[in-house]
Amino acid sequence: MHAAAAAPVRAGAATRGRVGFLAAVLVAPLLAGCHALWPNEGGGTAEFRPPRAVEPRDVLLPAGYRIEAVATGLTYPTGVAFDGQGRPHVVESGYSYGESFTSARLLRVEPGGALTPVASGDQVPWTGVAFHGGAFYVASGGQVPGKPQTGRILRVRPETGTVATVLDDLPGHGDHHTNGPVAGPDGWLYFAQGTATNSGVVGPDNWKYGWLTRRPEYHDIPCQGVRLTGEVFASDDPRGDGRGRVSTGAFAPFGTAVPGGVVRGRFPCHGAVMRVRPEGGRAELVAWGFRNPFGLAFAPDGALFATDHAYDERGSRPVFGAGDVLWRVERGRWYGWPDFHAGTPLDAGSRYSQTAKTAGLRRVLAEPLPGQPPPAAAVLAVHAGASGLDAAPASGAFGPPGRLFVAEFGDQTPEVGKVMAPVGYRISVVDPRTGTVETFAANRGRENGPASWGKHGGLERPLAVRFDPAGQSLWVVDFGVLMMREGAMIPVPGTGVVWRITRAAAGER
Amino acid sequence: MYTPDARTGAPDAGRAGATRESRTMARSLARAALLAAGACAALAACGTARRVAEPDLRDPVLMAGHVSFMRNCHQCHPRGEAGLGPALNNKPLPAFLIRTQTRAGLGSMPAYPPEVLPEAELDAIAAYLVHLRGVAAPAGAE
Numbered sequence: 001m002h003a004a005a006a007a008p009v010r011a012g013a014a015t016r017g018r019v020g021f022l023a024a025v026l027v028a029p030l031l032a033g034c035h036a037l038w039p040n041e042g043g044g045t046a047e048f049r050p051p052r053a054v055e056p057r058d059v060l061l062p063a064g065y066r067i068e069a070v071a072t073g074l075t076y077p078t079g080v081a082f083d084g085q086g087r088p089h090v091v092e093s094g095y096s097y098g099e100s101f102t103s104a105r106l107l108r109v110e111p112g113g114a115l116t117p118v119a120s121g122d123q124v125p126w127t128g129v130a131f132h133g134g135a136f137y138v139a140s141g142g143q144v145p146g147k148p149q150t151g152r153i154l155r156v157r158p159e160t161g162t163v164a165t166v167l168d169d170l171p172g173h174g175d176h177h178t179n180g181p182v183a184g185p186d187g188w189l190y191f192a193q194g195t196a197t198n199s200g201v202v203g204p205d206n207w208k209y210g211w212l213t214r215r216p217e218y219h220d221i222p223c224q225g226v227r228l229t230g231e232v233f234a235s236d237d238p239r240g241d242g243r244g245r246v247s248t249g250a251f252a253p254f255g256t257a258v259p260g261g262v263v264r265g266r267f268p269c270h271g272a273v274m275r276v277r278p279e280g281g282r283a284e285l286v287a288w289g290f291r292n293p294f295g296l297a298f299a300p301d302g303a304l305f306a307t308d309h310a311y312d313e314r315g316s317r318p319v320f321g322a323g324d325v326l327w328r329v330e331r332g333r334w335y336g337w338p339d340f341h342a343g344t345p346l347d348a349g350s351r352y353s354q355t356a357k358t359a360g361l362r363r364v365l366a367e368p369l370p371g372q373p374p375p376a377a378a379v380l381a382v383h384a385g386a387s388g389l390d391a392a393p394a395s396g397a398f399g400p401p402g403r404l405f406v407a408e409f410g411d412q413t414p415e416v417g418k419v420m421a422p423v424g425y426r427i428s429v430v431d432p433r434t435g436t437v438e439t440f441a442a443n444r445g446r447e448n449g450p451a452s453w454g455k456h457g458g459l460e461r462p463l464a465v466r467f468d469p470a471g472q473s474l475w476v477v478d479f480g481v482l483m484m485r486e487g488a489m490i491p492v493p494g495t496g497v498v499w500r501i502t503r504a505a506a507g508e509r
Numbered sequence: 510m511y512t513p514d515a516r517t518g519a520p521d522a523g524r525a526g527a528t529r530e531s532r533t534m535a536r537s538l539a540r541a542a543l544l545a546a547g548a549c550a551a552l553a554a555c556g557t558a559r560r561v562a563e564p565d566l567r568d569p570v571l572m573a574g575h576v577s578f579m580r581n582c583h584q585c586h587p588r589g590e591a592g593l594g595p596a597l598n599n600k601p602l603p604a605f606l607i608r609t610q611t612r613a614g615l616g617s618m619p620a621y622p623p624e625v626l627p628e629a630e631l632d633a634i635a636a637y638l639v640h641l642r643g644v645a646a647p648a649g650a651e
Contacts, residue, residue: 034595035617041591060649320617321593323584351619379580381587421591436579438563439588444649448560448590 042413043422044484055457074496385409388464393471574637
């Protein structure tokens with residue numbers, strides 16, 4: 001090109017460059033204040049009025065897949081499993097955050113979507129289900145007011161609906177419940193127990209969650225002895241007239257300030273993955289130091305993975321910016337709770353204490369630590385609510401074998417912190433070899449969010465995923481609407497849905 | 510600020526006082542306008558949360574940036590979208606400013622020193638983010 005002809009082009013480009021640079025210089029510092037400037041935009045803050053619309057076309061999938069609603073009108077569904085004949089069954093929890101109590105049920109999903117009750121229970125919540133050796137196994141919590149209940153693993157005979165206790169006395173009363181179970185390749189039932197608190201210290205947030213009013217003496221239990229630094233945390237005291245102040249230490253009842261020293265470990269304990277024989281007997285510790293290991297799944301190569309709901313910015317010891325974690329679970333290891341996140345100590349710089357609420361975050365465990373936490377297999381979004389997961393089967397009929405599909409329940413802000421846009425509310429797929437996280441199923445629209453946010457008929461709060469026995473379809477349990485208000489969680493019964501995702505026929509959407 | 514006195518240069522004390530007052534008011538108005546414009550710009554920078562399709566990652570540098578982004582950035586900016594922090598996939602930051610902000614940390618974003626995020630990884634993340642801005646939204650998410 002002739003130089004004279006090229007000159008105006010260069011001048012235009014230079015002008016655009018200068019403008020772009022100036023815009024960039026302006027935008028860079030402005031970005032710094034975004035989190036502080038922006039109001040909370042959590043997905044649960046949207047207003048919802050029943051009935052819930054259900055519209056598969058509102059869910060975006062990769063090319064070559066299709067989604068359909070299999071069952072609707074469920075109340076707080078938490079898991080799905082298939083009996084020996086390949087028939088799908090779903091559990092309803094019987095409880096939701098927001099102190100909503102209903103009846104826990106195991107329901108068979110008939111062709112056409114009708115629901116046939118198989119079994120029920122009053123010890124809630126039922127947080128997951130597996131089928132193994134001709135019976136269903138259910139994880140059951142202990143949240144009913146006025147009843148001295150514990151977490152359990154239950155066996156349900158599908159032909160009679162009889163419910164028997166396989167394992168009792170699990171500490172399932174706190175913020176997080178007894179989770180799982182899943183049958184391992186070794187024939188054992190693997191299950192998990194979440195922690196009582198956010199980060200080891202009982203606080204006013206636990207009063208709001210409900211259990212502290214029922215169990216004022218309750219607190220976290222380590223699986224092995226730990227030495228404490230003696231840190232105590234001052235908070236409001238919601239008991240009595242609600243105007244008092246208390247100091248509380250880690251692994252201690254609310255209002256109990258413990259000096260340093262050793263806290264004895266006990267079993268069963270909180271924040272652990274355990275296993276038990278299907279016929280019952282003594283449980284064994286697999287690994288501990290988790291926060292709320294909600295989803296468990298074995299990959300085709302036999303590796304055990306767990307999702308772990310990471311710390312919230314709430315309570316007496318709030319933590320900022322901790323993304324949910326996917327762990328590869330190794331027997332005998334400690335995974336770092338309550339002083340590490342994804343292998344990083346909480347007092348490493350100011351990474352986890354960037355807000356006024358979290359300033360001065362210090363460790364509660366003194367040396368020697370129970371171990372060195374490993375790095376995470378993947379870190380998902382902060383407050384995503386990474387919950388149920390399953391591994392793509394070895395057949396490759398649905399997708400690359402071993403890819404992990406994760407149901408993201410969605411943020412529960414403002415209860416747990418603040419976000420600038422709805423987080424979660426989708427199915428992600430993780431490559432555990434690289435730790436990369438991709439979207440597999442999410443709602444349409446310019447912004448991500450639950451169906452109630454987008455005012456359409458897509459996904460609301462995905463809580464569990466499970467491949468059918470043939471490995472050809474992925475079933476998604478959608479808990480339904482849980483609205484979040486300042487100081488209140490409002491679940492809406494009858495809004496749960498079970499979805500099925502399959503490979504689309506050639507030429508189909 | 511343009512005023513009649515400034516234009517004529519009349520030596521009237523009373524009018525001069527009024528002029529000073531009107532200048533002060535004008536400056537205040539200008540400052541307020543600047544602040545308002547700044548606040549609008551800040552909110553605009555924070556607010557837009559674009560969704561993008563899965564990017565083409567055949568370039569090994571982009572793939573390395575993608576993997577490192579997932580390890581270090583995804584949790585607050587899921588897939589470059591807004592989450593705990595603002596969206597990154599639509600901000601006009603050149604690579605050197607992405608590197609500067611990551612190293613220094615600003616606002617609620619922590620600093621990532623070289624011992625946490627080596628230079629090559631940071632370069633790859635910057636390249637990945639610049640690439641991400643050019644990726645179209647998937648059908649149904651425009």
